[in-house]
Amino acid sequence: MKETISYKGFNFEYTLYYQPEEKQTYDYPGCHEEFEISEITLNGIDAEDLLEDQLEEFYDYVIAYLKEQKNQY
Numbered sequence: 001m002k003e004t005i006s007y008k009g010f011n012f013e014y015t016l017y018y019q020p021e022e023k024q025t026y027d028y029p030g031c032h033e034e035f036e037i038s039e040i041t042l043n044g045i046d047a048e049d050l051l052e053d054q055l056e057e058f059y060d061y062v063i064a065y066l067k068e069q070k071n072q073y
Contacts, residue, residue, distance in 0.1 A: 005062055012047060016025065033066040035063050 003016050006058040024030035037059055040047045051058050 003062075005065060007058060007061055010042055012058075013039075013041045016066075018066075035061075037062055063072075066070065 001016050001018075002013060004011055004013050004019075006012075015038045017034075018030065019034040021033040022028070022030045040051065040058070041051065046057065
């Protein structure tokens, strides 16, 4: 799913894969919540090199934003 987020004054687009948590049952081990962010672009141009030194910070920012949005519902 393609998403857009404002980060440090710029609107970045990224592709998000989200796997919600699945509870363990008697015959299923369950799984943890998982976020995977890829294909980060700025104005249609690959921005991963631009964010190279801040990539971890960007991921944390996006995940915190998504969790905040999730908790509003």
